[in-house]
Amino acid sequence: MSALTLTNAAATKANPAPDRVGALAAGAPEGSLKVGGVTPFSATDYPGKLAAVVFVQGCPWRCGYCHNPHLQTRTSTSPVAWADVLLRLRHRVGLIDAVVFSGGEPTIDPALADAMREVRALGFGVGLHSAGIYPRRLVEVLPLVDWVGLDVKAPWLNYDAITGMVDSARHARSSAEAVLASGVMHEFRTTIHPGLHTEPDILGLARTLSTMGVRHYALQVFRATGCGDDQLNAMSTVGYPDAGLLAQVASLFETFTLRHA
Numbered sequence: 584m585s586a587l588t589l590t591n592a593a594a595t596k597a598n599p600a601p602d603r604v605g606a607l608a609a610g611a612p613e614g615s616l617k618v619g620g621v622t623p624f625s626a627t628d629y630p631g632k633l634a635a636v637v638f639v640q641g642c643p644w645r646c647g648y649c650h651n652p653h654l655q656t657r658t659s660t661s662p663v664a665w666a667d668v669l670l671r672l673r674h675r676v677g678l679i680d681a682v683v684f685s686g687g688e689p690t691i692d693p694a695l696a697d698a699m700r701e702v703r704a705l706g707f708g709v710g711l712h713s714a715g716i717y718p719r720r721l722v723e724v725l726p727l728v729d730w731v732g733l734d735v736k737a738p739w740l741n742y743d744a745i746t747g748m749v750d751s752a753r754h755a756r757s758s759a760e761a762v763l764a765s766g767v768m769h770e771f772r773t774t775i776h777p778g779l780h781t782e783p784d785i786l787g788l789a790r791t792l793s794t795m796g797v798r799h800y801a802l803q804v805f806r807a808t809g810c811g812d813d814q815l816n817a818m819s820t821v822g823y824p825d826a827g828l829l830a831q832v833a834s835l836f837e838t839f840t841l842r843h844a
């Protein structure tokens with residue numbers, strides 16, 4: 584069990600189907616990606632590559648530590664037109680290596696695969712950040728992806744308390760298995776908070792992932808930046824997690840990274 588029990592009214596909800604969520608975007612041009620924002624240059628979102636990051640709108644989960652809560656809701660019109668994003672990307676050919684689709688949850692958007700094809704046609708590599716919320720769409724786009732950063736929130740039994748969504752572990756686990764079966768280069772990552780993840784939780788999850796075949800893993804220690812949850816923000820992360828635990832986790836993977844989320 585996590586050290587902090589979250590009371591979240593959303594925990595009674597179930598994942599809406601991705602196409603249905605997409606259909607709620609009534610004001611978006613037919614078939615175009617809904618973009619909440621773009622970072623033109625990033626050296627930290629795709630390992631070893633200089634990339635632009637496209638933040639796709641929409642996420643049905645409600646993680647208390649979310650740094651992008653403004654991207655959770657799909658608005659009626661896209662804040663940034665995909666056609667404008669593509670135009671800007673054309674001007675960056677030769678300047679950046681890749682485009683990373685992040686969010687929100689990019690696999691919520693039915694236009695994701697087409698957007699990836701357009702980006703590939705410009706000669707860019709394609710990265711994907713996902714929490715694995717929609718495994719069927721993830722499977723559809725994986726052949727178009729060069730590298731995926733997959734968020735794993737917690738041990739499977741603790742998932743719903745983090746995401747606020749019933750049965751969320753089943754979706755995440757299917758997605759994790761799909762990424763590993765695809766052979767696409769990956770990093771699995773977990774954002775950890777002392778109120779949500781005990782050290783046995785962290786070690787147990789790392790062992791589970793290692794046994795599944797995950798080779799590259801990162802722990803991201805919670806930072807308050809962008810988080811609207813006062814209870815989480817108030818807890819200190821000094822000395823968390825313990826150095827001995829980190830050494831045990833690191834020994835389970837080909838590469839291991841500790842970063843501050």
Ligand code: SF4
Binds near residue numbers: 646
């Ligand atoms: S899955 Fe990601 S985008 Fe969605 S609420 Fe959780 S942290 Fe935020």
